[in-house]
Amino acid sequence: GDLDAFHVGGSDGAGVVWAVGEDVRTLKPGDEVVVLGNQWDERAEDIRLGADPATSASQSVWGYEENFGSFAQFAVADEYMCHPKPRRLSWAGAACYMVTAATAYRQLFGWQPHTVRPGDPVLIWGGAGGLGCIAIQLVRWAGGVPIAVVSSEERGEECIRLGAKGYIDRREFDHWGRLPNTDDQAAMDRWLAGARAFGRRFWEVLGERRAPRIVLEHSGADTIPTSMYLCDNAGMVVICGGSTGYNGDVDLRFLWMRQKRLQGSHAANARQAREITELIDRGIVDPCLSLVLDFDEIGAAHQLLHDNRQPPGNLAVLVGARRPDEGAQA
Template identity: 65%
Template sequence: AAENYHIGGSEGSGIVWAVGEGVRDVRIGDHVVLSSAQWDEGADDIRAGTDPITSSTAEVWGYETNFGAFAQYTVVHEYQCLPKPERLSWTESAAYILTGATAYRQLTGWQPNTVRPGDPVLIWGGAGGLGSMATQITRVLGGVPIAVISNDERAAHCLKLGARGVINRTEFTHWGRLPDIEDADAFSAWTAEVRRFGARFWEILGERRAPRIVLEHSGQATIPTSIYLCDNAGMVVICGGTSGYHGDVDLRFLWMRQKRLQGSHFANTRQCRELTRLVAEGLVDPCLSHVGEFGDIGLVHQLMYDNSTPPGNMAVRVNALADDE
């Protein structure tokens, strides 16, 4: 970067203080939600028709670029500004777009593998920010969300959001890298556990149907299970690798069952606006579970690193009063 400092923060809400040359649809004083990616609208690949979020110029604002949300003032492009849902507080508005739009694209952006009424959907990390949004979006679209969790508190959170049921991952032992296929004993033990996991999915669903979509972000620990469990011609769609970046895939299941392993990264402007409409209409809740102050930014990042966050999403106030003050 040209600057010798970096301001992080990749989503937020606030009031427009000033506008630059050529801005048409955003005005000073507007109440807006800020989405999480930037790109060059004049880039050759975008002009040729590519989805902007897949452009070679796309970057995560406040992470790969400077002047993010963790400051009194920030700098964004016009297309990042979405109308703030009137029913939401400022902190609620600041908490839903990154996880929500990411989940929305995963579930609706990859034709023909989009959630349709009755589709079973397996959601890893069901009580986290991404999982909380994915559960609600799946339900709104008519799908059947089944969430993976690690304790009773997180189970209650997912059921409240509309999950058909939950699977406690701590009751299974097959997580991590896929065993060597030539190690018959290890592979047999892994297969027995993954089938037991699948039987639990069937039990919750009430019928022997595989998930049409598996919403992934955990990566290394769970990809082997996701690929095995996914329905014929179904999709495993992944937006991260929180347990590691090695993804072991038994290619026999991928090609012979014609499954799809799809990478997905945040969302485009249309998807952000469609999600915001669902939030504004009260169909999707931001699931704000923790609000901190500016000085707590390091703390909440540590909570995420330690996987000890409360269920849902978090927000911090930057030079702002509490919503009820």
């Protein structure tokens, strides 16, 4: 049909397989699955030549760039997008985690040699958000030391509960935004004073004078200058979004002379989605479901996100399920 005539959104979801196409081999009607909202053409030339499917020129996001997403009674997904639903989770819990969890997993473990190692300090922006709450648990699981950046003490305490060593309240600093012109020495001095104060706060929380080997970024324009400054020599800033803007200013002296890495990361591939699902299925990682809304509240859920008024963690909406706890099995 005409895909421009309507749009079904929703890039996360969990449900029961109702029917399968003739070429499907690994699924059957009745299977309970979680969907990774990352689509690609398995016949694409770059994939056939060995590319990570998540980097393919054919890659797109289901329920966002593509149609027939999860905000409907029936959704149409490709076979490789579906993963076994963790039995212990409710439908709401299973539906809330994949986009944020798989994205964080790829950021932290998908970019060799900059994967989290035991003892690594890791700075996590938006620690109480959907990405952050998963990233904190993953860094802790790998033996790293997660330190969260948050916008309130309440959110900071939630990060500590999830395993963060501590948190930094970004409201205590005012140097956020675009990097000044590096020829304007007075403006650069003011910016550096703010960035260095932030770095000292990081040391205080960590308990030693070490820089983060990995910085998990998604906030973009307001924070990239600080992230690139603070990141350790030969460390990595890995970014999957730009919620405060897409102009990422970088003082190239920090990038080349300190031999740092600025790495883009988008969604995840099927293996990474399966591995984070395994960690959640085993109870190692909590999906951090904090709010469940009804189907007719989808608009309200988006407004909460837009206004940054959502509770810490991930949100879900009920489409077919009747209760927030429906679907969980012992």
